[in-house]
Amino acid sequence: xxxxxxxxxxxxxxxxxxxxxxxxxxxxxxxxxxxxxxxxxxxxxxxxxxxxxxxxxxxxxxxxxxxxxxxxxxxxxxxxxxxxxxxxxxxxxxxxxxxxxxxxxxxxxxxxxxxxxxxxxxxxxxxxxxxxxxxxxxxxxxxxxxxxxxxxxxxxxxxxxxxxxxxxxxxxxxxxxxxxxxxxxxxxxxxxxxxxxxxxxxxxxxxxxxxxxxxxxxxxxxxxxxxxxxxxxxxxxxxxxxxxxxxxxxxxxxxxxxxxxxxxxxxxxxxxxxxxx
Amino acid sequence: xxxxxxxxxxxxxxxxxxxxxxxxxxxxxxxxxxxxxxxxxxxxxxxxxxxxxxxxxxxxxxxxxxxxxxxxxxxxxxxxxxxxxxxxxx
Numbered sequence: 001x002x003x004x005x006x007x008x009x010x011x012x013x014x015x016x017x018x019x020x021x022x023x024x025x026x027x028x029x030x031x032x033x034x035x036x037x038x039x040x041x042x043x044x045x046x047x048x049x050x051x052x053x054x055x056x057x058x059x060x061x062x063x064x065x066x067x068x069x070x071x072x073x074x075x076x077x078x079x080x081x082x083x084x085x086x087x088x089x090x091x092x093x094x095x096x097x098x099x100x101x102x103x104x105x106x107x108x109x110x111x112x113x114x115x116x117x118x119x120x121x122x123x124x125x126x127x128x129x130x131x132x133x134x135x136x137x138x139x140x141x142x143x144x145x146x147x148x149x150x151x152x153x154x155x156x157x158x159x160x161x162x163x164x165x166x167x168x169x170x171x172x173x174x175x176x177x178x179x180x181x182x183x184x185x186x187x188x189x190x191x192x193x194x195x196x197x198x199x200x201x202x203x204x205x206x207x208x209x210x211x212x213x214x215x216x217x218x219x220x221x222x223x224x225x226x227x228x229x230x231x232x233x234x235x236x237x238x239x240x241x242x243x244x245x246x247x248x249x250x251x252x253x254x255x256x257x258x259x260x261x262x263x264x265x266x267x268x269x270x271x272x273x274x275x276x277x
Numbered sequence: 278x279x280x281x282x283x284x285x286x287x288x289x290x291x292x293x294x295x296x297x298x299x300x301x302x303x304x305x306x307x308x309x310x311x312x313x314x315x316x317x318x319x320x321x322x323x324x325x326x327x328x329x330x331x332x333x334x335x336x337x338x339x340x341x342x343x344x345x346x347x348x349x350x351x352x353x354x355x356x357x358x359x360x361x362x363x364x365x366x367x
Contacts, residue, residue: 006362060341067341068348101296112333154365165360177351181364216364220349228348246348270355 001026001133001152007140009148018140018150028054030218031078031131032089035145041118042078049118052117055128056116061223062131066108069231074202076111078125079103084196084207086187095190105202134226137234149174157222168213168253172269178222182229183214183253184246199233210236214253217243218268224248232240246277 007018037055043103062075080103088259111126112119137157140150141226151247156164165171167181175243184207187198201208215233218227228248231241240262243250249265259271264276 002359008361063283064341067338107336109333112337114337144318149362151362151364156362156364162361163358165363167364171356171360173354173357174351175354177353179351179353179364186365218353219349220351224348225351248350262349265353268350269355 001030001129001136002091002203005140006151007148009146009160010144010248012036014144017143017241021140021143022136022152025136027134028052029058029128030125031129038126038128042155045122047119047122049120051116051118053116056113056118058119058132058135059111059113060124061074061135062126062128062179063113063135064109065131065227066225067259071106071202071225072234073130073227074105074200074230075126075130076107076120076124077103077105077200078127078203079204080105080200080202081127081198082125083205084191084198086196086198096192098192103205105205112261118194130230131223131227134178134222135160137222138178155222155226156180166216166251168257168259170259172218174218176224177214178219178225179216180219180222180225180229181216181231182226183212184210199230200236210234210239211254212236212239212252213255214219214251215239216251218249218265247276249276 005022007015010018015149027035028037031038033039037052041049041051041055042057052236059075062073065073066075069202083103101233107124109119110121110124126151133152134155137150137152137155140152141148141157141159147158149162150156150182156174158177158179161173163171164174164179167183167185172179175268182199184199190196196207199208199210200206210233212233215229217232218230224277225248226271228243228246228250232243232250232252235242238253239242240250240260244263247264248262249268250262251265252260254260262276267276
């Protein structure tokens with residue numbers, strides 16, 4: 001998945017199982033492996049495709065994320081991310097003078113999943129990588145018992161507590177659940193003389209404009225945190241209040257390193273007993 | 278004057294011709310009706326000259342809504358020691 005995976009608390013067998021889990025998910029969901037199930041599904045000519053159980057579960061989670069964020073986290077942006085220039089493994093991306101394109105998003109309501117049977121319009125390309133990594137982090141934590149954590153490229157699931165360094169400095173104790181950061185500090189590239197990034201605004205089909213470089217969210221699990229962090233990033237100035245309205249602690253880093261905590265984050269880290277809702 | 282046998286033969290031919298015409302017209306009509314029905318109900322068919330948006334049943338969307346619990350925060354607190362992990366950027 002193009003990131004390091006850090007695990008604490010698992011024995012050798014658990015570590016092997018977690019390595020296998022990440023490898024399996026990469027084989028299914030990679031956009032850069034020609035034989036991945038994602039690419040085979042996107043290339044299938046018919047409107048109806050049978051998918052694996054793993055694929056169906058991730059797609060269901062992605063569609064639920066779309067419902068919960070009113071379409072901000074959208075699994076139908078496969079063409080848009082390619083149009084922005086992210087068409088190969090990030091390490092192989094080189095500056096490209098041709099202008100970046102866009103592709104319509106917001107078509108997640110046209111996707112229907114019934115068990116392992118998927119129906120979607122011809123030509124619509126799915127990209128489930130908005131949820132796959134955090135879902136896999138949550139699954140990896142379930143591989144071993146007892147206290148520990150699994151961290152992969154900004155996504156973290158914790159059982160039993162862990163102190164976690166935060167973007168822009170500082171740290172917090174994650175006592176339960178997940179912590180995820182979304183932003184544009186990494187995975188940036190040049191296309192048509194403009195810097196691009198991987199967080200696509202479904203309203204425009206182009207990389208989103210946001211005042212934030214990092215948005216960190218604490219959630220019941222890593223998937224919840226990740227989905228909420230992406231949505232809060234895309235919402236820009238409205239992100240902190242959007243998270244507060246849902247009882248989610250969020251921490252925002254602006255362009256010049258200015259850190260903003262929403263009410264729920266401040267309440268959680270305050271020594272004074274207080275509530276954010 | 279035609280013989281009675283020839284008259285009956287001509288009348289039979291006329292009835293056969295009429296029946297063929299009726300059956301032919303019926304077949305053409307039925308074909309047209311079925312073709313229109315198939316065109317309007319097939320997912321890839323076009324009714325406005327452009328592409329037709331697939332409509333996912335509202336029941337599926339509401340099942341996603343019901344199946345997705347509301348967002349719930351995790352539990353965090355002030356750092357109690359040096360960091361063991363970091364949250365970078367996803």
